[in-house]
Amino acid sequence: xxxxxxLIRAIAKGFFRDRQAVFFALLFPIMFLVxxxxxxxxxxxxxxxxDVVGKVALIEDLSPGAAEAFDQQFTTHETDDLDRALKRxxxxxxxxxxxxxxxxxxxxxxxxxxxxxxxxxxxxxxFVDGANLDASHVEPTYALDLQQVExxxxxxxxxxxPGLLGWAIAMSATFSAALTLVTWRQSELLRRxxxxxxxxxxxxxxxxxxxxxxxxxxxxxxxxxxxxxxxxQLTDSWWAAIPLVLAATTAFMAMGVFCGAIAKTNxxxxxxxxxxxxxxxxxxxxxxxxxxxxxxxxxxxxVLPLRYLNEGMxxxxxxxxxxxxxxxxxxxxxxxxxxxGLIGSRLIRWDKS
Amino acid sequence: xxxxxxxxxxxxxxxxxxVVDAMTFAVEAGEFFGILGPNGAxxxxxxxxxxxxxxADSGTVRLxxxxxxxxxxxxxxxxxxxxQASSFFDKLTAREQIRTFGELYGARREAPDELLDLVGLxxxxxxxxxxLSGGQKQRLSIACTLVNDPxxxxxxxxxxxxxxxxxxxxxxxxxxxxxxxxxxxxxxHHMEEAEExxxxxxxxxxxxxxxxxxxTALVRALDVPVRIALVAGNLDAxxxxxxxxxxxxxxxxxxxxxxxxxxxxxxxxxxxxxVLEGLQVHGATLEDVFLDLTGREYRA
Numbered sequence: 001x002x003x004x005x006x007l008i009r010a011i012a013k014g015f016f017r018d019r020q021a022v023f024f025a026l027l028f029p030i031m032f033l034v035x036x037x038x039x040x041x042x043x044x045x046x047x048x049x050x051d052v053v054g055k056v057a058l059i060e061d062l063s064p065g066a067a068e069a070f071d072q073q074f075t076t077h078e079t080d081d082l083d084r085a086l087k088r089x090x091x092x093x094x095x096x097x098x099x100x101x102x103x104x105x106x107x108x109x110x111x112x113x114x115x116x117x118x119x120x121x122x123x124x125x126x127f128v129d130g131a132n133l134d135a136s137h138v139e140p141t142y143a144l145d146l147q148q149v150e151x152x153x154x155x156x157x158x159x160x161x162p163g164l165l166g167w168a169i170a171m172s173a174t175f176s177a178a179l180t181l182v183t184w185r186q187s188e189l190l191r192r193x194x195x196x197x198x199x200x201x202x203x204x205x206x207x208x209x210x211x212x213x214x215x216x217x218x219x220x221x222x223x224x225x226x227x228x229x230x231x232x233q234l235t236d237s238w239w240a241a242i243p244l245v246l247a248a249t250t251a252f253m254a255m256g257v258f259c260g261a262i263a264k265t266n267x268x269x270x271x272x273x274x275x276x277x278x279x280x281x282x283x284x285x286x287x288x289x290x291x292x293x294x295x296x297x298x299x300x301x302x303v304l305p306l307r308y309l310n311e312g313m314x315x316x317x318x319x320x321x322x323x324x325x326x327x328x329x330x331x332x333x334x335x336x337x338x339x340x341g342l343i344g345s346r347l348i349r350w351d352k353s
Numbered sequence: 354x355x356x357x358x359x360x361x362x363x364x365x366x367x368x369x370x371x372v373v374d375a376m377t378f379a380v381e382a383g384e385f386f387g388i389l390g391p392n393g394a395x396x397x398x399x400x401x402x403x404x405x406x407x408x409a410d411s412g413t414v415r416l417x418x419x420x421x422x423x424x425x426x427x428x429x430x431x432x433x434x435x436x437q438a439s440s441f442f443d444k445l446t447a448r449e450q451i452r453t454f455g456e457l458y459g460a461r462r463e464a465p466d467e468l469l470d471l472v473g474l475x476x477x478x479x480x481x482x483x484x485l486s487g488g489q490k491q492r493l494s495i496a497c498t499l500v501n502d503p504x505x506x507x508x509x510x511x512x513x514x515x516x517x518x519x520x521x522x523x524x525x526x527x528x529x530x531x532x533x534x535x536x537x538x539x540x541x542h543h544m545e546e547a548e549e550x551x552x553x554x555x556x557x558x559x560x561x562x563x564x565x566x567x568x569t570a571l572v573r574a575l576d577v578p579v580r581i582a583l584v585a586g587n588l589d590a591x592x593x594x595x596x597x598x599x600x601x602x603x604x605x606x607x608x609x610x611x612x613x614x615x616x617x618x619x620x621x622x623x624x625x626x627x628v629l630e631g632l633q634v635h636g637a638t639l640e641d642v643f644l645d646l647t648g649r650e651y652r653a
Contacts, residue, residue, distance in 0.1 A: 006456040014443035017481075189440040191406060195429050198457050351406075 003198045007206030011180065015210060021176075025214055026221050029168035033222075036160050036287070037230060048120045050074045051085040051097040058105050058131055059098075066130055073123050096120045158233065159289055161226045162241075162313035166248070167277075167286035168218055170306050173211045173249045174277050177256025178269040180207055181348065186266070190350045204345060208253055215249040216242070240316040240323035247333040248309035254341035255305075261347035280304050285311070305336045355418060357382050357505055357536045358403060363412035365398055365560075372398045374560035376412070380538060380553075385531050387551035388540045389639070391647065395560035396540040397437065397509055403538070404434050404507050417504060430458060433498030433506040433535075437513070439490045440497075441482045447493050448478040455500040472496040472526055488519030492526060499530065506530060508539040512546060524550055544640040554639065558647045568639050575645055577637035579616040582608050583623070584631035596622050 015021055052059060062070055077094065079085055085097035089108050095116050097108040107124050109117045133140060184190045193203065219242070226232035255276060263269035281287060283297050284306035290298055301307040308329035315321040356379040365373040372395045380386045388396045401407045403414055405421030405428065414421055419428050441450050451465040469475050472492040477485060485493060491511055498506055511527070512520040520543075527550055531537050541547055547554045548568045556564045556571075564571055578600060585608050593602045598615040608631070613619045616634065623629055 003457045003459075006453055010442045010445060010449075010453045013445060013449070017444040183443065186438075187440050188436045188438040189442070192434065192436055192440040193457070194406060194424065195404060195432070195434050196454075196457050197426050197429060197459065 004202050004206050004209075007198070007203060008209050011206055011210045012213065015176070015214060025168065025172045025218055029164050029218070029222055030225050032164050032167075033157070033160060033226060033230065036164065037157055047073060047075050048095040048116065048123065050076045050120070051088060051094050052076050052078045053082045053085050053097055053099040054080055056098055056100040056105065058100060058128065062127070062131065063134060066127065066134075070127060096124070098124070157226065157230050158318045159314070161222070161230070161232050162317055163284075163286040163289075163310050165219060165222045166284070166306050166310040166313060167281040168222065169215045169245060169249060169309070170252045170277050170281065170286075172214055172218060173252035174256040174259065174273045175270065176211055176214070177207055177253040178260035178263065178273045179266060181257065181260025182263055182266050182269040185349065185352060188352070194350055200345070200348065204257065208250060211253050212246055212249050215245050219245050234317050235320040237321070237323040238317040240326045241313045244309055244312045244316075244326045244330055244333070247330050247337070248305055251305040251333045251337040251340070254337045254339075254344055258340055258344035258347065261344050261349065264352075280306050283307070284309075305333050308332050354382060356380060356415075357384075357417060358386075358538070359413075359415040360399075360403060361413045363399065363402060363414065364410045365395075365402060365407065366410055371560050373402065373409075376557075376560070376562045378555055378562060378565055380536060382536055383531070383534065384536055385527075385550055385552045386536070386538045387547040387554040388538070388557055389542065389544065389547045389554050389643065390540075390557035391542055394557045396557055398560075399557070400507055400509055400538065400540055404432065405429070430501055431504050433501060433503035435494050435498045435506075435508045435511060437509045439482075439494045441490075441493070444481060444483070446479050446481055447474055447485065450482060450493060451496055451500060454497045458501040468496045468499055469493075471499075471529065473522070486519075488515050488522065491515060491519075491523060495523075495526065495530070503535065505536045505538065508537065510540050510542070512541065512543065520546070544638060544643055548639040556643060556646055563646045564642070571642045572637045572639060575637050575642050576614070577641050578612045578614045579637075580635040581611045581613065581616065581619065581623070582631075582633040582635070583611070583628055585609050587628040587630060588623075588626070 059070065059076075082097075082099060085094070086108055088094045089097050089110050092110065092112060095109065095113075099106050099108075105128060107121065109120055111117050181190075190203075223232070223234070223238075227234065256273060259269050259272040259276065263272050283293075283301050284290075284304045285293065285301065286306065290301060290307070290311070293301075312326045312329040315325045316323060358378075358380040360379070361377050363373050363376040364371065374395070376395075376399055388400065390396050398407065402409045403416060403421065405416070405425060408422050416428060417431055419425055421428055442453055445453065447469060448465045451468055455465065466475065466478060469478050472495055474485075474489060474492055474496070477489060477493075482490060482493065491514075495508065495511065498508070508527070512523050515523065524546070527537065527539070539550070551568060553565065553567050554571065555562055566574070585604065585606065588609060590602050590604050590609065593599060593609060593611050596611070596619055598613045598619045599611045600614065601612040603610045603612075611619065616636075620629075620634075623632075
């Protein structure tokens, strides 16, 4: 096994000196996080906008506590022109308009955005109910206490981050293994090493060690940026994701070895790796949560290593499950790596022709 | 002393075509041995069988007394090989390449900088290989074959892609390697290169060994007349024809050319007549031998 350390150093230098490779491994996934974060931004977190037409006693007479809650839910704009307010609702400039005639409070809304319409109706009727209750001076019989099952600060980033990280790791590990094999075969470095006291196993192990290192750096950078800049909240046993990341990287590298063994050129290898990694990312819930995916996707995802990485990371980093939940996916990933890696390494050719 | 390389009846076929056809030769220790032939003649295949990269269909190969196939690691440590492509690790500097190759051999005898100086890349030690010129890459590649202090060095067309100046620079380096005591085996399709460097040349075409001898002996055996050119005006054609041993005379505007198979007495005679001004003597070259053996038909 002489030479492994030397090869590790050579491959690692080759990676970290390649600015493009470093960018794709480390910053590209962050760009996706920003993009997807904007796309899936939680609509309920923003306030509803409301035009208050004329004098609305309901709002003016709210108890101090209710008034504060009202201000958290609505941004109001006062006007005397009902027609203009209705026009603004119709055109979507404002979510609703409210007026009061005697004891009747009238809420004008548009059904164009159903989510907003439902939100504004629900919230507003809650205030009407509350005001009625206050006016009748009756102690409420029931009290509703709302508790979210996930971390209370749950936002879309919580679900996005692990999936995108899994995708980034899969890309890096698969591509780098495939491209190392093909480039080295093209430059005859592989054949050259046939005539040196270096074994094929040493070459693959060195490549694996560098890929594992890169995956750990990716994980660290991604989680650091997500936590600091995007308010990702990690649950207690997040560290259990580390062995999962290492096992998954081994599985992805095995896939890369397979691609690199079959493909003859760099383009062929990247094409093949893309053909495998991109669908796998979609089917494993990297971009869309598996819970909203149709049944057949859920079924297909069960044979894909990325699914186990994504779900495992969600479990320990977001859903707050204990570290032992990663054991089963861990074993599955290692088994996958062993089978695919064995097939791939059998197919490796040293010569171009 | 046993030969460094002994090849007997070597045969290798691809798709029914014999690429190496019954080759037999031996290379002695310390020799600079050339395998000369046109593209596709089977030079590289023969060389790769001797190195141990390919298996012969039949015939025997002994390299330093051992069989190179199947993969013979102790033997690998004793040879240095440069393949046709420049095989380097991505994004490493010249010094790092040499250090990496050296460490993979487990050899640290030679400091990288000494080898870089030997191949004339001392000032390029910290340059990445992507930034080196074609000639510099070849030199670095050759330096990489020397990291394990090999007894035999195999070079597959080391000057193929180089311009004439870079090629001549490389020749000096190759001679220096031989002077270190290495046996050098090189393939080339440049006659001039084989003539300039090699102690003995094997001329190969269609997988067959056509001739094997020192360049001088090969040329001499061809019995091609020598052409002696002089400045026109010092000697007229009739006088030239009268010189004993001259077979033919041709005149151009500024020179007169005498053709002879006995250049020594003819030159003595011309010297006595004091007409050697602007003298040029053209003997046969290895190219003539080559064309004589392989024919002149065009090859793709």
